[in-house]
Amino acid sequence: MDADGTASSAGTETRRSVAELYAALTDLVPKGRAEPLHLHRGLWGPDTKTKREGLERATAVLTQGCRLGPGRHVLDAGCGVGGTAIALAETHGVRVTGLTNCRPHVALAARCAQERGVGHLVEFHYGDFMDLPFPDACFDAVLNQESFCHAIDKRAYLRGVYRVLKPGGRWQALDGAFLSGAPLSGEQRALVDAVERDWRLARMGPWHDALAALEDAGFEGIEERDLSAEAIPPTEEIRRTYLAISFLNPNLGETNPSFQEFMDASARYAAGLSKGLFTYRFLSGTRPTR
């Protein structure tokens, strides 16, 4: 590891800039709020009426079948400001370790967990999930809530997840940084490139490549679900919210260029998702017990 916690291998530059992007966005987070903060879009199901319900639905879908409860231990890989980890501890009484490569998020998330009364169940660490700093076979589940998109080598990442999972443990992810797999026009390729650049994503591939990566890493019971229709309404809402923020703060793009880039990528991504260029998926695999 480098002194700043990033792995000293190819791709370090990409991971550094991801951390910088999220650090810059943290400046916009209202300080001192006890409400858990989520950096994912949520899912809009048939009965969803509010943003909060959408976020809760996403976390429920993400953890389906994980049998969470007291005595079990979950890794929230790419935990952001701790929203998912804190919600799982509150709802299920499960122990959660959050890992993020964005240093300022660690303290923010830990403080929020304390304020919510789950500080004894949740801990947050600074580090790189491409080089998981945990012993073998220590987690019952590993979750990626919209963070698998930052794994620069999906096969290597999933091999690491497999190592830290107990036999019978599950990896589950929600992510929308997948291509649907249809050939791209020049214009579409340019849009994908811009989203990858401004969201600091790893190179996107067709969603089914992730299934092959799971299989290669040794997982079984592999499952997937297309949730694009549920992801479109909150994605549109995010685009509108960013537009409103930038309208009300016309200088924000200059004072916080990361915000501007994040907003531009959000608008491009929303267009690509609604046109079927991107696909939003639930993915899951189990480490065999044998």
Ligand SMILES: C[S@@+](CC[C@H](N)C(=O)[O-])C[C@H]1O[C@@H](n2cnc3c(N)ncnc32)[C@H](O)[C@@H]1O
């Ligand atoms: C879109 S945010 C999602 C955050 C959180 N899972 C949530 O849903 O609120 C992606 C997160 O992944 C983290 N991340 C990206 N690459 C990472 C890496 N290599 N190691 C650890 N965390 C990483 C970023 O810092 C960021 O917080």
